[in-house]
Amino acid sequence: PNSFFPQKTFKKPPQKKKKREKDQIMGERIVLYPAPGMGHMVPLIELGKRLVTNRPSLSITVITSTLPFDYNSAAHSAYIAAVSAAFPSITFHALPTLSTLRPLSTYPHTEDILFELIPRNNPNLRQILNSLSPISAFIIDFFCTSAIEVGRSLNIPTYFFFISGASALALFLNFPIIDRTTSQGFRDSGIEFNIPGLPPIPATALPPSMLDRGETYREFVNVGAQMANSDGVIVNSFTGFEPRAVRVLDEGVCVPKGFRTPPVYCVGPLISVVDSGGSGGGERHESLSWLDSQPSRSVVFVCFGSSALFTKEHLAEIAHGLERSGQRFLWVVKDPPPLDDISKRFTKPPIADLDKVLPAGFLDRTKGRGFVIKSWVPQTAILAHEAVGAFVTHCGWNSTLEAVCTGVPLIACPLFAEQRF
CATH class of the missing domain: 3.40.50.2000 (Glycogen Phosphorylase B;)
Structure with missing residues (x-):
């Protein structure tokens, strides 16, 4: 073996x-x-x-x-x-x-x-x-x-x-x-x-x-x-x-x-690289197209993995922080989970209505320097992009390895599993 x-x-x-x-x-x-x-x-x-x-x-x-x-x-x-x-x-x-x-x-x-x-x-x-x-x-x-x-x-x-x-x-x-x-x-x-x-x-x-x-x-x-x-x-x-x-x-x-x-x-790092840049004849992902127009190492990428769900109050705090920072950002947002039915955490969350889950006027005030996306993104390709300078992450192991291997500094926000030790 x-x-x-x-x-x-x-x-x-x-x-x-x-x-x-x-x-x-x-x-x-x-x-x-x-x-x-x-x-x-x-x-x-x-x-x-x-x-x-x-x-x-x-x-x-x-x-x-x-x-x-x-x-x-x-x-x-x-x-x-x-x-x-x-x-x-x-x-x-x-x-x-x-x-x-x-x-x-x-x-x-x-x-x-x-x-x-x-x-x-x-x-x-x-x-x-x-x-x-x-x-x-x-x-x-x-x-x-x-x-x-x-x-x-x-x-x-x-x-x-x-x-x-x-x-x-x-x-x-x-x-x-x-x-x-x-x-x-x-x-x-x-x-x-x-x-x-x-x-x-x-x-x-x-x-x-x-x-x-x-x-x-x-x-x-x-x-x-x-x-x-x-x-x-x-x-x-x-x-x-x-x-x-x-x-x-x-x-x-x-x-x-x-x-x-x-x-x-x-045997690590084992990292999946998904080509969403259009080199294979497919359509270039919109997040990468937006990054193409940003200066080198200027964008904070904010993504908490496929399982993490935040309440509307948590999303508002993240939004306020990004707005007050003055930094360019790419943020992946998912709809907050329902609090009245625990079983719904096992069902597909609806596509986020950004006007409802984010603070009023946030998208307008950050237009141009911020890009909020509510669907899957090619994370490895984003981290490898020249425009990305930092990664706010839940510290999932796959995400951590991807950031380390692409040389992007991490801002740690551990949430669950083994992420806190």
């Missing part, structure tokens, strides 16, 4: 796992199993692209799944079609879309739904894997932890793909140990986690679903334990970006003695 990854790898898997000679590996199949959602699917498929680019004889199969409330289905389908056309050796198998066992409004967190639905597809997953054998490697998203037993039962070397960074991985590997050595929840605690290679992490910086010792908390403890005992973990990061965290993972000292650090492979 080491030869699949073109960058430096760390801590080779045990020799007993290498059952095939190099010449037998050529032409074999790797199966990728991302969690639902573009933020999980895109980086794992980027790994698949890199693998077939460096080893054209490989076949990559991607097993996809969707949630019953997936409102990005059009973008999902378009992305798969584009990948299939550009990389014929990457094929896709779709698992059935399952319904939740109870009303959406009863799920406190999206993670609760993922941990419920993904294991229920294991029989269908097993059927697909059986039809594809022999398989030389099975690479799963950490939300698909239940699939590790399917891979093991079929004697397939099974690896985790960690879509965040090495620092977050070090914390996850320590979480089963933290669970053993603490007894209370973390919501109101003053506990700090002191993990080698990382600055002190306040327990309150954890995602909300991990603050109380409930069902979802237990699922995350299991994720950490299963990763530690897997054939390896592939991380979308690189040594130059996280030198301390990578070092402690490499040396196996991020967890106390007596606990296992799995083989870790840093």
